[in-house]
Amino acid sequence: MLAGIHHVAIIASDYQRSKRFYTHVLGCQIVDENYRPERDSYKLDLAIPGGGQIELFSFPDAPERPSRPEAQGLRHLSFKVENLETAISQLKSHHIEVEPIRIDPYTQCRFTFFQDPDGLPLELYEIGKSDTSA
Incomplete structure (x- = not known):
């Protein structure tokens, strides 16, 4: 049934800072970038070397998500x-x-x-x- 992972979606608190991190630091390549005025949100598609993508989003006032210690959800x-x-x-x-x-x-x-x-x-x-x- 499954053929692989297509993408992982991440919501950034600071879109430009995270865009720089994933492109300049980790080396992901920009596939597409769109600003969605109706949502005041960016959607950035990044190619991961070896296959798959990261979708990087910005949303105004997105709540913080606890990630430690061992919160439920994506680890x-x-x-x-x-x-x-x-x-x-x-x-x-x-x-x-x-x-x-x-x-x-x-x-x-x-x-x-x-x-x-x-x-x-x-x-x-x-x-x-x-x-x-x-």
Whole structure:
């Protein structure tokens, strides 16, 4: 029935700040950007390398969503990387804090977490030879 993930939708508190983060820091490519005057809202479609998209929205007065500790709902968004140290170095060059590297006890693959400008938990998961789910 399912063929894959098409997109993940994110509502930003500061649209321009989040747009810069997802394009300049993470390297997502802009597919389309639309301002919807009837909603006073932007919708930005971003291509994720390797497939899938992020839909980045702005809405005036959107309520905050708790993300920690372990709130119900979407826990985090994970991105595949080929070299974890290189990806971490790139994030740190943009003054983004990154958690210590961990090892997945089931796949033995390495991963780490960081946050987007609104505190959304994001993960970098290193594609390893033993990881057949990537």
